[in-house]
Amino acid sequence: MSAGSGLPRLEGRDKVTGAARYAYEYPIEDCLYVWPVGATVASGTVTEVDATAALADPEVVAVVDHTNAPRLRPAVTADELVLQSPTVAYRGQVVAAVVATTLEAAREGAEQLLVRYVEHPHKAVLDPDDPDLEQPETTNAGFPGTSVKGDVDAALAAADVAVDHIYTTPPEHNNPMETVAIIARWDGERLLVHDSNQGPWAAATGYGMLWGIPADQVDVVTEHVGGGFGSKVWPTAGAVVATVAARVTGRPCKLMLTRQQMYTMAPARTATRSRIRLGARRDGTLTAIDHDALQYSSVIHEFVEQTGSATRTMYASDNLRIRHRLARLNLPTPRVMRAPGKTPGMFALESAMDELAYALGMDPLALRLRNEPPTEPATGLPFGGRHLVDCLRAGADKFGWASRDPTPAVRRRGRWLFGTGLASAVYPVYQQGGTATARASPDGTFDVSVAAVDIGTGARTALWQAVADALGVPPSRVSVHIGRSAFGQSSLAGGSAGTASWGGAVRKACFELGRRLAEHGGAVPVDGLEVTADTAADQLPPDHARHSYGAHFCAVRVDADTGQVRVDRLLGVFAHGHALNARTTHSQLLGGMVMGLSIALCEQTIVDPRLGLFVNHDLAQYHIATNADIRGLEAHSLEHTDDDVTLVGGKGIGELGIVGSAAAVANAVFHATGVRVRDLPITVERVRAR
Amino acid sequence: MTDQLRGEVVLRVNGVDRVVNLDNRTTLLDALREHLRLTGTKKGCDHGQCGACTVLVDGERANSCLLLAVAVEGRAVTTVEGLADGDELHPLQRAFIAHDGFQCGYCTPGQICSAVGMLAEVAGGLPSWVSADLVAAPELDDDEIRERMSGNLCRCGAYAGIVAAIREVADG
Amino acid sequence: MRAFRYARASDPADAATLVAGEPDAVYLGGGTNLVDLMKLGVLRPGLVVDVSRLPYDRIEHLPDGGVLIGGAARGGRVGRDDVLRRRYPALIRALLSGASAQIRGQATLAGNLLQRTRCPYFQNTTVPCNKRDPGSGCSAIPGAHRDLGVIGTSDHCVATHPSDLAVALAAYDAVVEVRRRDGTEVLVPIGDLYRLPGDTPWIETVLEPGDLITGVQLPPPPDGAVATYRKVRDRWSFAFATVSVAAVLTADEVRLALGGVAPKPWRLTATERLLAGTDPTDDEVRAATRAAFADARPLPDNAFKIELAVDLVAAVFRDLRPVGAGR
């Protein structure tokens, strides 16, 4: 069997029997329970933490706040610097933690804690007229905050046809099914954690920075992770609290954030507001693209969602302007959520393209084909494989797009209005260097270790196949060890780069091992043979624009009585290069599409600006798609080979499926009803606002 | 007896009586995970909103996060650990693997317990919200499976595989 | 969650004795709302009296064609009952539209009627709420009220009652059987069970401390009735109603109850009177429904519920009475 075939997941049996152990589930003796307490003001200063009542319970062991917590050092964002000062930058920021011998006592201790504040004025509204908006130099992932080519204003003024609309997306929470979870222990100056994260090495680095110890003094074990979607990329505020509590009490401490705490003690996606202006000639040739993106960060850390980044690369135009502006709000620092920037940005751009197609009286598919760029529009770089047109054409074929009548609001059967829509998808190729170790044993077996993590992507299985393939041995003779920071410097499961990066390191180690074995005449020495490889120097040069691509086609029905939207069919075609495991790749693409549908129709974190409060901080009020929301769902992968991609020949998969899917839904809703919903999610009142 | 804030509780889990000394506040979910070391049952929300904690109580599916352990005394609890017959997986467990009905696997024990309970409900004639006919014996088409499984959220979006897995087992 | 004592009532008299002299005692049914709110710190009882195993879980088919559902009957049992499925379709649909299969299977009828509002501010002990903390103020009126009430509300509270089942029960003119602490039995029509918030939003029902709901009587449905329940929500399953309607119609009788709009199941009595015995056109149904909202107090983000309710009632009429001289 070779890489690319769909072997079932290695850990499948463990996951269906409940044997798979997640971070919180390790039986550790004498472990204490930690309950973090969030601020109840949106801005202010803690004047007193009165723990008298809490400590009256003999099961409560300690209460930690900024007065007695050990000092931490700056790491990734200020949010993780928990319990370091009395200043409150947002509601829900950790101000104390109760440590107890039982979970029940810890929770009640937290309720008994009396925290007093002086309140300061706060701001929690994303307002385009906010006088304090910032113009960031760069965005997340290193894009320029502003980039300009040509003269957009002149081109817009001269355009035969122009559209100019504002598209908004609400704050969204990653909501992995497993919340942030950790068991932390100190052994002298070594920190040992069972931790739910998206990269054990990154976790070790993060905890190490916070505690001022080298990463190799932090031992992170992360065997199974119940999803992350970006929320567990770096140590979260919540998880850091457990390391503090363990330090203070000198005992092992476990913590699992409540679902409600996840809304402020773990990151989320910012709200976005994109004004898109497109200018075109009658024949559909784009002459101007303007994307003005507004998003927020907290008042304690600058994080700039790369909302306009897809607009840099999608369609040809001589005049192109992308600007990011940033509001500073008293809300937790937003961070990455599945396909940061691309998900909200492509909702805006792909909706606008649909609007332009209608304004031109042109098929939205034809409009996209017309504007295929020869080189990347913002950078002028040649593409390292561009397959958007292939995806659009293949999707149109499979979906039956050709027979579509573009007229909106004319297909009614009974109470249902029917419509279809499409949108493009794109996601950049990322790859990181890292190490992996391969070992041959005299009994003919091989062990490969890499500080990878399987958050559900199928990485463990894909790496196992990659190793067997690289070594040319049956998979049954190969063991892959992942999920420990002790395996060395390594990439994150983030930016869809995990498997490609780990796979590169693993293959390099295997090839080296093969060479070394050949030097030994093929025989394994009695002590075995071990090789460690590092791909730090093997990275792709920045001489091409490398992306994976996709196209979504969506069919909806809208209840004419009520405005409820039902997605009957969502079909995606994707070009992501070589897949190490077709089965888990397929699942990831479907999973991305499901999340896209979910943000299109129901997801939003509601902010109460008066209170600086995330109002609906649970899964009963923050709606994510249920099984009943998903009907026909198809993901197809296009066969293609790009010589110039990652070391394993694959491009990122995990985030591609979500990009553009919300626009496909919104475009289909317009086709069904004639109502253009430019604000996500597409709720009944928005559809009914005709 | 009513002066007590905690006490010995006999929990019948997977056919075995387990005696545990529990705080009255302890939920069945925490009793399983923190006291009986049966961590297969997952906590996703702790408020009945996600289904990750689904177990069978007297054969019916229930959210163990909202059940007080003391209140479950005398009722038979089945968790994901109790579904397989020795090494022989339950057909639904096999089908979930075969159809890749999960990614991170965190919702999976709840999904599988829920599916076991759901198939029994269908066999017992319980209609669902999407049943056109409330009186006739329910026919388990895909929309029925989806509706009946909607108490189990899957953030990885493995719904297609979950439906396929259940479909296979339901069709025998 | 405050530490509490737990007692399982062996019979109704025992339940009454257990709660006597215990101001912070609560009854425990399925626990799906009570335990939820205890975890949130919203409810902090000192004594939990488990009444879920009292012998009130049966469903009796009465000689007059009515049905008595025990207060401790769980959703699975109600949903499987043959007579209810045949004769009270709106009730069964309402039941099946609520929550998830797991919660329905656990929850009792009595608990369902007495579940508390899902107003997010009520559920969050760190913010003001007049229902939870009398006099602290209503955060929802100036805040996120999209899911809250448009009618029957007050300046002090705009919470809705979240039960689907209660909406259907209202349309079937159900009567709630209550056992007082002194052992007497009281019958409360479901329309009288709930109180509007006025300036005392923390008082939600006419029940007194220690009152035990033992069952709900369903009178026989009117002859020749057709009935249904429709629910609009933010996703296709497992969500509370944005707006819902239960309708029971005969040639000369109209009964309509709305969910998601008011602090209690909202019978549209004015609309019913206008439409009873007529064969109304679509426009007449809409006008009559709109009339029921003359006293509505919509807020900026939930005003849409009124027209949504109008559309929903019109749709239900169209579906239940497809042939009418009026159209």
Ligand SMILES: Cc1cc2nc3c(=O)[nH]c(=O)nc-3n(C[C@H](O)[C@H](O)[C@H](O)COP(=O)(O)OP(=O)(O)OC[C@H]3O[C@@H](n4cnc5c(N)ncnc54)[C@H](O)[C@@H]3O)c2cc1C
């Ligand atoms: C995630 C989620 C989603 C939900 N979605 C819906 C929905 O869409 N539609 C819907 O209608 N409901 C929904 N619900 C609510 C659910 O229906 C209620 O929680 C349930 O019906 C309560 O019943 P219970 O037996 O569990 O009550 P409990 O939680 O046990 O009790 C609720 C209240 O009733 C009191 N009580 C219980 N029994 C008696 C008695 N015999 N006499 C007097 N007082 C008593 C208790 O003291 C308590 O105050 C949802 C719940 C959750 C958690």
Ligand code: FES
């Ligand atoms: S943990 Fe019980 S339903 Fe989510």
Ligand code: FES
């Ligand atoms: S498999 Fe990850 S939540 Fe379902």
